[in-house]
Amino acid sequence: MSESEKPKGHTLSKDKVLTNGGNNVSSNPSDEMTEKFDLATVYVSDAQYNRNIFFDTSPQAVRLYLLYNHWFMQTLVYAFIIVNLALALFEDPAVVPLPIWATSTIEIICLSAFSVRMVHYAKVIPKDKFWKDPKNICIIVVVTLSFIDLTIYGALKSTGYFAIRWSRVLRPLLLVNVTEGRQLRRAFRSIRNALPQISYVFLLFMFSVLVFSLVALKLFGKRGLLTIDGSPYFTDYLDIVFDLYVLVTTANTCYAYASVIFVFFTIFFILYIIINTYTFMSFFLAVVYSNYKKHLKEEVRQLVKARRFKMCRAFSLLHEARGEGGEPVVTQTKWNHLVKLVKPNINIAHRELLWSVLDDQNKGHIGKFAFVQLADLLSIQVITVKSQPHPIQICFPSMYNSPVSRFIRYVVHQRMFVYVYDLIILVNAVFIGLDEENPVVSNAEWGFLALYMLEIILKLYATEPRAFFARHHFWNWFDTIIIVSALFGTIINSALKHSGGYTSRQILDIIFILRVLRLIRLVDSIKRFRAIINILIKIGPTILTFGQLIVVVYYIFAMVGMELFKGKVQFFEPNSTSPDQEYCGNPLLKGTTFAKLNYCKNNFNNVVSSFIVLLELTVVNQCGFTAVTHISARIFFVLFHIVVVIIIINIFVAFILEAFLVEYTIDKSDLQTSLEKKIEELELNVQQDGVDTGLVDAMESNDNELGPSEAGKQKPSLMFKIASRRSRTVDGLLQRMFETDIRPEDFVEEEEPENINFSNPVFDSV
Amino acid sequence: MSESEKPKGHTLSKDKVLTNGGNNVSSNPSDEMTEKFDLATVYVSDAQYNRNIFFDTSPQAVRLYLLYNHWFMQTLVYAFIIVNLALALFEDPAVVPLPIWATSTIEIICLSAFSVRMVHYAKVIPKDKFWKDPKNICIIVVVTLSFIDLTIYGALKSTGYFAIRWSRVLRPLLLVNVTEGRQLRRAFRSIRNALPQISYVFLLFMFSVLVFSLVALKLFGKRGLLTIDGSPYFTDYLDIVFDLYVLVTTANTCYAYASVIFVFFTIFFILYIIINTYTFMSFFLAVVYSNYKKHLKEEVRQLVKARRFKMCRAFSLLHEARGEGGEPVVTQTKWNHLVKLVKPNINIAHRELLWSVLDDQNKGHIGKFAFVQLADLLSIQVITVKSQPHPIQICFPSMYNSPVSRFIRYVVHQRMFVYVYDLIILVNAVFIGLDEENPVVSNAEWGFLALYMLEIILKLYATEPRAFFARHHFWNWFDTIIIVSALFGTIINSALKHSGGYTSRQILDIIFILRVLRLIRLVDSIKRFRAIINILIKIGPTILTFGQLIVVVYYIFAMVGMELFKGKVQFFEPNSTSPDQEYCGNPLLKGTTFAKLNYCKNNFNNVVSSFIVLLELTVVNQCGFTAVTHISARIFFVLFHIVVVIIIINIFVAFILEAFLVEYTIDKSDLQTSLEKKIEELELNVQQDGVDTGLVDAMESNDNELGPSEAGKQKPSLMFKIASRRSRTVDGLLQRMFETDIRPEDFVEEEEPENINFSNPVFDSV
Incomplete structure (x- = not known):
């Protein structure tokens, strides 16, 4: 040095x-240098997103690799997987029957897409690496078997023979073995x-x-x-x-x-x-x-x-x-x-x-x-808070700085303001519970909407709009979207009602759900609850991984269950006169509790019913259906219980336990602290007015606290804040x-x- | 120095x-010294058993304190508590109705016993300490309230008024506040x-x-x-x-x-x-x-x-x-x-x-x-293994040392011997499952008994009897007791059958259970299972604490439940002709699933039924009874669920989790190791032939392994072994x-x- x-x-x-200086990057590096930078970029972003693909380092391969990892390609792959899985809805036993040629065509398109993706992948990584990777081989085998099964099934069906689509059981394996399914593979x-x-x-x-x-x-x-x-x-x-x-x-x-x-x-x-x-x-x-x-x-x-x-x-x-x-x-x-x-x-x-x-x-x-x-460092989200004058202040400085305006802004930033609105939400909750046919109740709804709109407008007046709608201010976005949607919904509904006396059930339902969602805001005002909610939010993405895991297992069991038990239990409309109704169309069920309690809808007659039965088996252990086909149903039930309840649910509980204990003990990672230290050193941090953070750092939700410090003292025009979003990703x-x-x-x-x-x-x- | x-x-x-030396204790210390030693002894044994009682240090108080902690006094207190709790069986609503004067007399005796125990305790510890301790005050209040309630109840009943024994809810508090209930208090x-x-x-x-x-x-x-x-x-x-x-x-x-x-x-x-x-x-x-x-x-x-x-x-x-x-x-x-x-x-x-x-x-x-x-150190159980010659060796040395005898002893100590007997147990398990009316099966039972007896005799021949029946050889005791009891049972049964053709169901059941218990031995032969079984055994005593906890909670809920719901649901014999049978004697239940499935035995009509209903609520959530008396039953149900399922069951699971993780990570305590080191240093340890202990040290069950090392080489006549019993106590x-x-x-x-x-x-x- x-x-x-x-x-x-x-x-x-x-x-x-502060002066946005330091933009001294050399603008034209040589071609070789460009390639090196491209490769380095790929390495860094692979490191950032924890991708572990051993790609060729030639410039073409790097470009192909970038294309391979493009979000559009990844979304496309998942879209094809979902379509492929959803085919079960239309295949026999179908919810919505489609002719075989239609489902087959769709499946062939999907399988071709997977093949193309595989070829693309093979071009990106060295040949020996490609053939050593079990997940590639698994995908190739699944695709090949699906083609074979499709051919056999088509041939047998067209000649009128009995045939089973056995390769459907393999479909979820694609979800597991696709390059992007890292979390799912880790769970497995x-x-x-x-x-x-x-x-x-x-x-x-x-x-x-x-x-x-x-x-x-x-x-x-x-x-x-x-x-x-x-x-x-x-x-x-x-x-x-x-x-x-x-x-x-x-x-x-x-x-x-x-x-x-x-x-x-x-x-x-x-x-x-x-x-x-x-x-x-x-x-x-x-x-x-x-x-x-x-x-x-x-x-x-x-x-x-x-x-x-x-x-x-x-x-x-x-x-x-x-x-x-x-x-x-x-x-x-x-x-x-x-x-x-x-x-x-x-x-x-x-x-x-x-x-x-x-x-x-x-x-x-x-x-x-x-x-x-x-x-x-890159994966720590730093929020740059730019302190800009309010647009109104620029246009009408004298009005914005008048005592009345100052008082309003002062009031909005007060804790009391939040409490008053919490009270309003509470009252609103009671009104939601009341009968909406009552004109007082339905008119009160307009009042509440007006109050909420007023809150948003006041906050926008007191806070700079760009700061208010900054990306990390989750609750501001949440409020605004919900209130504006509810306002539009209510107006549309009322317009419909006045014009033709017609009320759309759907619109009412949506408005209602929006209203109920508003109640969640209430919980966030209480510090103790906020900590728990934060844990819930952080666990969120992982629940998605477990959701995929459950879908894979359910799908396999549903496919097997449908082949084994379809038609064994039948559901009859309540006003049906069939004598079979009493025992769900299966003499074996005559006189059982299952039939007595009229659980006939719990059957494997299509993929939706199957999923619901499996869900029930997971949660409430509705095992009545095992009476139907004695031994195979029992083995099926026990296997399902072992896989889902003993293994998967326990892993889920283990994850939540560990996540909770981690939140309980560790507060921030070392690196985050070093970055924060630097921000503090440079006196660029956004002060927080003594919010002690309880179980977890409640940073995400302290938008209410942002105001007072801003109003309180002179500060630099640019400030940083660390969003604790990093831990929101599962890897983090x-x-x-x-x-x-x-x-x-x-x-x-x-x-x-x-x-x-x-x-x-x-x-x-x- | x-x-x-x-x-x-x-x-x-x-x-x-080794030469049993070192018995050089001064035999006649002065009187003052004796008192000092007495006091020191009390301190040490208090430390050993984790008693935390601040007693007077005067010689009389120390003597009273020793009496207070005598096992007989402690057993007596628990006996009285059990009798007091069991009174619920005989009080209205009773399982076995007894006149009021009888139950009252028993209760007065129990309460007097508790009072005496309190007075004794007050004599042992200083007055100010006594009145500062909430558990003493709690016992005094409970006893006083019980006396008052008993008087009021007796008076009201004798004059024919309606009365409630409300103080029964307080009874389990005695179990919690008694000096010996440390574990239970800790759980609370x-x-x-x-x-x-x-x-x-x-x-x-x-x-x-x-x-x-x-x-x-x-x-x-x-x-x-x-x-x-x-x-x-x-x-x-x-x-x-x-x-x-x-x-x-x-x-x-x-x-x-x-x-x-x-x-x-x-x-x-x-x-x-x-x-x-x-x-x-x-x-x-x-x-x-x-x-x-x-x-x-x-x-x-x-x-x-x-x-x-x-x-x-x-x-x-x-x-x-x-x-x-x-x-x-x-x-x-x-x-x-x-x-x-x-x-x-x-x-x-x-x-x-x-x-x-x-x-x-x-x-x-x-x-x-x-x-x-x-x-x-005192709480680490050290087993002294004395190597003594076999009695037969002393009486008939030539026979015992003959090649045949040597061969037999060699065979018995072989692993194969254990495997052969495992196989025999496995075959026996199949025979147990078969129909015992079949003469082949019932005769085979004699064969199995003979084989098991032979095993014990052979082992006794190969191992010194006192070593075989050493206190820590759990499985030897287990085997012998089970086999000998089964032998006697079978002989008695067969004698009864031959003499009068009469077979006692009870005896058959007992023999059968003994036979099944024998199967447990099989599990212990497999190393992996033994580790899990050892954890189970270690958790055992704590399950007793949780059992007490459950009894306390159940008892309180049962008492409240009986007062609230007695007689609301009635059970009718299946062949009863009462029209109420259809809806368990309660018109509210007409047509409900509860009545349809004939759950009428789930009621609060006596303390046994109450406990069973509560058990069902804990395990399978049989909440049908909530239909009976709408709102109070629902509150009762929700409260019970919160207390038992959300809190107690979770604490139980937490305990098992922690115990399992501890077994998984820690192997032996430091102190135990230092003692073991000393034993090894002095070359006095009992060698184990390469049994690696898996999850936990399988010392308790390595009686099979004890033999070969004994036969193998010359060893000192006295050896030590550390029993891992220490961790069997909850405190440990x-x-x-x-x-x-x-x-x-x-x-x-x-x-x-x-x-x-x-x-x-x-x-x-x-």
Whole structure:
């Protein structure tokens, strides 16, 4: 580092950041340099979004790779997957029957799209890597099998033979193996990792159920117990095993054991419930939780390692040797250019801020260690708060600064203002509950709407509109959208009513839902609740991953279930006169509780019904349908219970447990703090008026608190604030979970040559 | 420390331990010394059993205190509590009606016993301490109120008025506030500590339920939905709130929502289930778990502190200044005397071993730091394995050492021998499942019994009988008792059958259960299962604490429930001709699913039925009875669900989670290791032939492995083994959970004077 560099570094002071200076990027690098920058950009953004694809580094491949990762291509792939999955709605047994040629054509289009995507992928990555990756092979196999099945099915159907579309079971695998399904694959991996442990506990649990069944058979079998249906109890061993298994799911529909009570029986059941229902079920959770924790740590460690490695690659493309010792460094010029390429819409002040965090000694260049942090820094959302004069102040300065206007602005920024509106919402909630036919109630609605509109207008008057509608002010957007929509809805509805006396049910429903959503605002005013809501919001994206997981499992079970059980249970309209109505069209169900309670809609006759039955099985364990086709239905039920309830639900609970405990203990990541420290150092932070943040930092929702500090004192015209959005992505949350553990050793390892194979098959494939 | 002491210390070598030496206790200390020793003994045993009673230190008080803590007195107190609680069986509404004078007399006896116990306690501890302790006041209030209630009730009944025994609700409080109920109080404390956090989540959860109910009311209320019973759906707001609340309990009996399906409805329910059933219920678990973890740590820290403090007290009674620096120490003589007093049945070798662990430099005396560890060391169960020749070897040495005999012993100690018997058990399991009327099956039973007897005899032949029946060889005892009992049972049964053709059902049942219990042995042979079984066994005692907790809560709810709902639902014998049978004697139930499914036995007509209903509410959420007396029953149900399912079950799950994770990560406590190290150093440990212990140390069950090493090589005649029983007590397990965290700072704090008030009210009272 030469001494002459120092002054340049010194320009990175507060003044420079504020005056939008430092835009000293060399504008025309050579072609070779452009390619290098392109490649570095790809590495950095791969690191930022945790993509782990080992692509060719030739300029064409890089361009193809950029195209491959384009959001439009990714959306298209998901659209095709959804269409492909949705075909089940139209295929036999269909909700909306379509001719075979139509569904087949759509499926062929989808499969072709997947094939094209595969070819594209093959062009991007080296051939040997392509064929080593199990997920590519899986996609190719699924697509091929689907084509074969389609051909066979078409041929058999056209010649009038019986045929099964067995390849439909494979469709969800595409969702798992597509390049973008990282989260889903990770979820499946954690299931796979927990499996050995779960299976030991499960075997012991089954042993316990078998022993209890044996005892039940021997002790109660000969006492002539009868069920409500009049059939004998406890006489068949397998029946008992199944009944006791069902008891574990805490369902009582199948097993009204309480109707026969004697001491032995009661003791038996209490023991059974304590051991199997509570202890073993907790064991499952404990095993899943401990495995989840263990393997997640390892996965995140690998993720961070891969990310560092990619950053090192980018560094090695851009670095140059410098002064004493020849330590490789990246200059600010190059760095600025890179950041511009990675994040085109970043503003200069933000970029300068990041640089000043990395180059904390104002050297004008940064080493490898600092460079590597770029990906982490970029994923921290920094909000630039520009302090601009209010438009009204510009147009009518005297009016805006008049005592009345000042008083209004003062009032709006008061805590009391929020409380008054909370009270209004509360009153509104009561009015919502009242009968809307009453003219007082329906007229009051206009009053509420007016009050809410007034609130928004007042806030807009008191706060600069661009600041009010800044991207991170979630609740401002929320309020405005809801109120404006409700206003339009109400006006349209009233217009319709006045013109023709006609009221659209749909519009009313939508207006009503908008009104109810408004109530949520109330919760956010209470600090304690806000903390919990914040956790809920942060868990949100992960719930989506679990949603995909559930869809994959449900789809497979629905496909199998439809082939096995379609038509076994039929639903008759309540006013039907068919004699079959009494037992859902299946003589086996005659006299069962299932038929008595008229659960005939719980069937596998189409994909929607199937999903609903599976949902019920998950939540309330409606196992009545197992009476239909004895043994296969029971196996189906038990398998489903094991997969969904014992494994997936427990993993979900484990995730929430861990997320909650993390929120409870860790507050902010180290890096976020270093960035914040810099902001504070430069006195550019937005002050918060003593909001203590409870469980989690309530930064996202402190728009109410923003005002007073603005009104209170003279501040720089540009300020920064860190949105805690970073942890909103699943990866971010996971990384936060284990950040303290993974920091030290990663920097030791990253220089080692073994890290070259970062597209580790264990890591990026199912 | 003078140099002349050293040789004495040196005698504590391996040789001395082996030759039963070191019995050099001064036999006649002065009277004052005796009192000091008595007091020190009390301190040490208080520390060992974690008793935190601030007793008077006068000799009489100490004697009274010893009596107060006598096991017989404690058992007596629990007997009286059980009798007092069991009175509910005989009081109106009774299972077995007894006249009022009889139940009253018994209750008066019980209450008197509690009063006597209180007076005894008041004599032991200083007056001001007595009146400051909330649990004493609670007992006095409960006893007084019970007397008052009894008088009023008796008076009202004898004059023919209506009266309620309201004080019965208070009875379980005695169980909580009795001196010995430490674990139970701790459980209640962890509930109380988690309450604020739980209540925030609960309020938010209720808000969510209320909003969803509002949506349901408005969106579905006017669509004219009907339930199966034909009553309208979704028309009353409070009904909807209750129905949706019940949905969270995953019960579907009350809410057959699936019978009406349309898109809006499905989306609504999926959203509701995801948010309320899964997310919020997981939140409850997360909150309970994190609070449980946090507070437990604090409690255990205080426990350890109090224990150390008591040991310091004992030390200050016995110490004497020594040589250079005047550092206070306790001599081996005094220490030996103390240990003898604390644990009269400790053998000399074991005592010497403990001393050599504490005095690792062979000084002949120990300082405060080492002395304090005595309580911990005493709670580690060390098993002294004496290697004695087999009795047969003494009587018939030539026969016992003959090649055939050697071969038999070799075979018995082989792994194969265990596998063969596992196979026999497996075959036996199949035979148990078969019809026992079949003569082949019943004769085979004799064969199996003979085989099992042969196993025991062979093992007794191969292993020294006293070693075989050592206290820690759980499975040997288990086998022998089960086989011998089964043998006797089968003989008696067969004798009865032959003599009069009469077969006792009871005897057959008992024999059968014995046979099934034998199957458990099979699980223990598989290493993976053994680890899980060990966790189960360790959790056992805590399940007892939770059992008490459940009894307290159930009892209170049962008492309230009986007063509110007795007689509302009646059960009629199946062949009854009463027209009320159809609707359980309550017109409100006419046509409900509850009555249709004949759940009439689920009532609050006596204490046994009440407990069963509450059990069902806990496990399967049989809420049908809420239809009976509308609003109070619903409040009762919701309260019960909050207390039992949301709080207690979650605390139970949290405990199991934590226990499992602890077993998973920590292997043995530091102290245990230091003791083991000493044993190993002295080469006195029992070798284990390469059994790796999986999840937990499987020491308890390695009796099979004991043999080969004995046969293999020459060994000392006395060996030690550490039983991992220590963690079997709840306190031990808890301490192990946090041992790594609490060690360092406790030694810093223990010298401070503030620790004097160790009978901290926060710590030892509810």
